[in-house]
Each structure stands twice: as C-alpha cells, then as structure tokens.
Amino acid sequence: MLFWILAITITAIACAALYYAAAGRTVNATVAAQGDATDEHYRLQLAEINADIASGRLGDAEGTAAKAELARELIRLQGEDGGKKAGASGPVLLPLAVLGVAVIAFGSYAMIGNPSLPSQPLASREKPLEETINVDDAVKRIEAQLAETPDDVRGWTVLAPVYMQMGRFEDAVKALRKVNELAPPTADSQTDLAEALLMISKGDMTGEPLALLENAARLDPKHVRSHFYLAGYATQTGDYAGAVEQWNALINSAAGTEPWIATAKEGLAAAQRGLEGKPIEGPAQQDSVSDETIKSMVEGLSTRLMRDGGTLEEWTRLVRSRLVLGDTAGAQAAYDAAKAAYPDAGQRSELDATAAQGGLK
Numbered sequence: 285m286l287f288w289i290l291a292i293t294i295t296a297i298a299c300a301a302l303y304y305a306a307a308g309r310t311v312n313a314t315v316a317a318q319g320d321a322t323d324e325h326y327r328l329q330l331a332e333i334n335a336d337i338a339s340g341r342l343g344d345a346e347g348t349a350a351k352a353e354l355a356r357e358l359i360r361l362q363g364e365d366g367g368k369k370a371g372a373s374g375p376v377l378l379p380l381a382v383l384g385v386a387v388i389a390f391g392s393y394a395m396i397g398n399p400s401l402p403s404q405p406l407a408s409r410e411k412p413l414e415e416t417i418n419v420d421d422a423v424k425r426i427e428a429q430l431a432e433t434p435d436d437v438r439g440w441t442v443l444a445p446v447y448m449q450m451g452r453f454e455d456a457v458k459a460l461r462k463v464n465e466l467a468p469p470t471a472d473s474q475t476d477l478a479e480a481l482l483m484i485s486k487g488d489m490t491g492e493p494l495a496l497l498e499n500a501a502r503l504d505p506k507h508v509r510s511h512f513y514l515a516g517y518a519t520q521t522g523d524y525a526g527a528v529e530q531w532n533a534l535i536n537s538a539a540g541t542e543p544w545i546a547t548a549k550e551g552l553a554a555a556q557r558g559l560e561g562k563p564i565e566g567p568a569q570q571d572s573v574s575d576e577t578i579k580s581m582v583e584g585l586s587t588r589l590m591r592d593g594g595t596l597e598e599w600t601r602l603v604r605s606r607l608v609l610g611d612t613a614g615a616q617a618a619y620d621a622a623k624a625a626y627p628d629a630g631q632r633s634e635l636d637a638t639a640a641q642g643g644l645k
Contacts, residue, residue, distance in 0.1 A: 437466040471504035516580030527555035607642040
C-alpha cells in the first residue's frame with residue numbers, strides 16, 4: 285500500500301511538472317530557447333540522481349524525494365517564467381495528454397510490475413547514466429542554447445562544474461565569469477572562479493585569484509574554502525600574524541568533525557612558529573610554507589569533489605595528494621567516496637593501484 289501511495293504522489297507531481305512545462309510553451313523564440321536550456325539543466329540533474337541511486341550514494345527513498353523536489357523546482361521556475369511568456373497553449377488536448385501518461389504508466393505497471401520484488405543487486409544493474417544521457421551530448425546541447433541565449437545564468441551555472449570535472453578549465457573560467465556577471469557574486473561563485481584560474485596557473489594565487497578569494501571572504505566571513513586559501517597564502521608569503529588570525533577563525537567556526545580541521549590546525553601551528561621566529565631559514569622554510577598552500581589547494585579540491593563529484597582522474601589526484609601529505613585518514617575517506625561514485629572496479633585501475641600503494645582498503 286505504501287508503494288502505491290508513493291507512486292501516485294510522485295506521478296502526480298511529475299504530471300503537474302509536465303503540464304506546467306508544456307502549458308508554458310511560447311512562440312517567442314528567445315524565451316523558448318531559454319526554456320530549452322533549463323530543460324537540459326533538469327535532465328542533467330535527473331541523470332545525476334539516477335546515477336547516485338545506482339551507485340548507492342542515495343537510497344530508493346532518498347532518490348524518490350530528490351526527484352519530487354526536482355519536479356517541484358521545475359514547477360516553480362515555470363511559474364516564474366509564465367508572466368514573461370506571450371504564447372498560448374493548447375487548452376483542451378494538453379490535460380488529456382498528461383492524464384494519458386499517468387493512465388498508461390499505472391496500467392502498464394499493473395500488468396507487468398511487482399512492487400514486492402526485491403531490489404536488483406547493484407552489481408547486476410545496468411548503467412543508467414550512460415543509457416539515459418550522454419554528458420558530452422548534453423553539454424553540446426546546452427552550449428548551443430547558450431549561444432542563442434547567453435544571458436541564461438542557469439545554463440552557465442550548470443556548465444561550469446561540468447567543465448571542471450571534464451578538465452576544461454579555460455571553458456570553466458568563461459562560464460564562471462558569466463555566472464558572476466549575470467547574477468550577484470557570492471562567496472561560492474567567486475571562489476569557484478578563483479579555483480578554475482588556479483588550475484590554469486598551476487596554483488599561482490597572485491593577481492585575480494587572490495582578489496577573488498579576498499572578495500569571497502568579505503562576502504561571507506564564515507566561508508571555509510576562501511579562508512582556507514587565504515590562510516595558506518598568508519603563511520606562504522610570511523604574513524604570519526594574518527595567517528594565525530585566519531586559521532583561528534576557521535578552527536573556531538568548526539564543529540570539530542570536519543575533514544579539514546586537522547589540516548587547519550597544522551596550518552595554525554606553522555603560522556605560530558613563523559610568528560615566533562622559529563621556522564628554519566632557507567629552503568626548508570620555503571618548503572614548509574609551500575606545503576600550507578598545497579594543503580589549501582588539496583582542501584579546495586576535496587570540498588569541490590565531495591560537493592559536486594568529479595572525474596576519476598580528480599579523485600585519484602585527491603587520494604594521491606592526501607597520501608603525499610601523510611593524511612591517511614583523509615585519503616581513505618576520499619577513496620571511499622570515489623568508490624561510491626564509481627562502483628565499477630574495471631574503471632578504477634589507476635585509483636585502486638594508488639590506494640593499494642598507500643595501504644588503503
């Protein structure tokens with residue numbers, strides 16, 4: 285009974301989303317193109333939810349809730365855009381078509397479905413992401429829509445993290461510049477742009493990346509990623525008083541269980557030694573402060589991957605970096621997250637080899 289209640293509820297939400305999406309179609313070419321870009325955005329999000337369910341990162345109940353929330357968001361956005369649209373929709377056939385979708389779906393399931401069957405084992409499941417959507421093709425479609433509607437901030441917001449995951453850092457910079465141009469800058473959007481620039485400059489924070497991170501910290505005094513970069517940079521450049529202040533602020537704002545807290549405490553200790561004049565002079569000192577910048581970059585990569593996901597190459601780089609820094613626990617956590625994101629061991633040969641060399645399980 286619970287299954288049918290959930291199924292009816294989710295189907296109703298989905299049908300409502302279809303109705304409002306179709307009802308809002310317009311003959312205005314510009315607005316229609318923006319709608320197409322938004323559609324691609326939600327197709328990508330739906331594909332990501334399906335991939336998370338298949339990989340075990342989301343349970344069935346969580347996946348159902350995520351899809352319901354996605355449908356509600358689509359309805360909300362279509363409602364916002366409705367006042368801007370000048371076209372008319374088919375008033376008679378549309379409700380019947382949407383109703384037909386629900387009738388066919390439930391009728392088909394009643395004949396061939398069985399809600400009492402156990403879940404299919406993860407290992408025997410087919411790969412839904414590849415079947416439902418090709419990321420490269422989806423990116424090309426969004427790019428084509430954005431060529432027609434370059435002011436669609438949602439499209440650029442979707443593309444930017446995908447570009448980062450694909451290693452297309454220059455394209456990510458362009459997309460993030462559009463995001464910051466078309467919408468009020470936030471601490472996240474400024475830091476995202478700084479990170480993309482850092483990937484191109486091989487970690488050189490001088491110039492625009494530093495200015496972006498400073499602005500992000502001003503926009504949100506409790507923003508972890510930007511302050512992490514700035515604290516590491518202050519340590520590297522010998523501003524030990526500023527570094528101590530920033531490391532303390534980060535640590536004091538934490539609950540104590542965050543994965544970056546140990547690195548922040550190490551950074552604070554290094555800055556305090558510098559403030560007291562204790563660091564070893566010469567190359568060893570330079571190595572010490574450079575390590576803080578490296579750790580800051582590793583934490584930035586970790587935060588992004590844990591939040592947005594990423595490629596196998598990025599996960600491998602994170603695991604390797606954690607091991608090089610001696611952070612075995614952090615490396616294990618990253619490896620566990622990577623395995624959850626990529627359950628097919630056949631794809632993880634380099635990652636698994638790196639983990640095995642580091643003694644990870």
